Amino acid sequence: MDTRNISYFMAVYEQLHFTKAAESLGISQPTLSQQIRLLEAELGAPLFDRIGKKVAVTEAGRLLHHYAVKMLQAERDARSAIKELLSGQRGTVSLAVLPSDLDFQLVPLFVQFKQKFPDIGLKVISTIQVHEEVLAHKVDIGIGLQGSLDKRLVQEPLGSEPYHLFVHSDSELAGRKEISLAELEEQALVMYPKGYLGRDLIDEVCVNARVELTTVMETSSANSLLQLVSAGVGATIQPRGLLRQHPERYRITRIPITEPAPVRRLELVYHADRFIGSSQRQLTDWLIHFLKDNIVG
Template sequence: MVSKELHFTKAAEKLRISQPTLSHQIKMFEQEIGYPLLNRIGKKIELTKVGEIVQHEALNIQNSLQSISSQIKAVKKVEIGELKIAVLPGEITDLVSTLCIKFNQLYPNINVFIQSTDQVEKAILENQADFGIGFEFNRYNMLHMTKLYDEEFYLISNQSNGEQKVSCSAALDSSLILFPNMHQCRKMLDKMSIEVGRQLEPIVETSSIESILKLVRNGVGSSVVSRTLYEFFDTEDLFFQRIEKPFLTRAVYLGMKKNSFINYPARKFIKLLVDEIERLGFDTEKDAIASLQSSIL
């Protein structure tokens, strides 16, 4: 706590002990280690190099203790506890949130916390999430990645022109109703519009998929949506055209911290997720999915 707060009084308050008691414990710890853990410059505190090593190892010990507890619960198959999932804002959040309905029916005593964040990777590495789902991860050496499926994108409208496909340029030239530019789907469309030399100017922007579908139904314009979205919403009355030249796709990954234990709630949710992906017939990598399934049994 001292290494987190870098302030003895604040750390003592968080620990609910007196400041002199905390200072004495740190001093005793330094004597046992044989090196100073903190540099005290007036009221300012900073970790020494030895202090940084101790802090790192202490966090490892804390994670190990949490892992022991999780493994014991998994062995006993105790269907209680909590599950923390980090997902990118947008379609993936909708997918995970929808699956929570079935998960809650199966495991009503497990609390699920969905963190919608642009920093999925950070949430996993800092143990804020049991696993995360996103499109791009950088620190592969610290994460175990599984490609879940390739996401396809479609132009949707309330009338059919008889064509099952549409070029990317033609799709972007349509009167479009889109998510705001903070949305992952929109970011991809903005990038694609630059690559094909088009200026993307939607006639309506909204963060609500329900509003987008309602506007399309009423003929206000067309929209570009992922297969994930139209699979999980009532879209049978709308017409879809797959976007090509180039094909508009992206890979969806599941990420977990390497060498970390997969707790019971996470195992059950991942199995539910994989079953749903396969049921919907998404374009998956069979070997990757099989490896993931074997690791969570």
């Protein structure tokens, strides 16, 4: 199979519309339709059902998509490996990280990395679907919460980080050395919505400890949560190191939570079958060193 035709197939698979897919590829719609028909003839099975103006993926199409992702990534890996071998050029590394870590913890590392390796490009995306982005070959490397073992991935544990209670600096709690999980029932909290990784992790610990939290406001942004705490709207429960960078921006005090405290465990992941060039290896080593020394422990 020609990888060009596979690329055409992927465009139709993603758009479910031949005209839109053709526009995205920069070719005419009749040309695209012809190439898809040739691919279907080669495989001996229809890849799409065309019902009027609607396009639906067949079972054969879904099966081809599973392998097509790997085929196209293998071609990119081969090109990258040979280009690096022949020219010694360093390319661009793509990285997926959790939103709060990107906004509050990892930027200093990126500055250091760019100063040390100015020829390496770095593309960072913010997402809570870190493992999914890596598995879909949308990024080279990911940093997220530790997941179950997956043979498709290389998973490098980075350590753990406890959650603390963040309160306004003028709060009567600000002078406390620690606070129990049970005492959090009495606090008005601003939190991530249910379904967000950090919130689900905290809720699981509270359910096991038979503690019921009271939330007065929910938002999906860590920055918004910190602003709400700084404004005195409520307290929040966040990873210990969230305000390590620029703590002067907020009038907030951190209070350790006694056992059983919520703890997040981070890991660095990349696809086991993917070519890892010198740029990716260099960034991977830096990330592991930086995170273990500065964020988790």
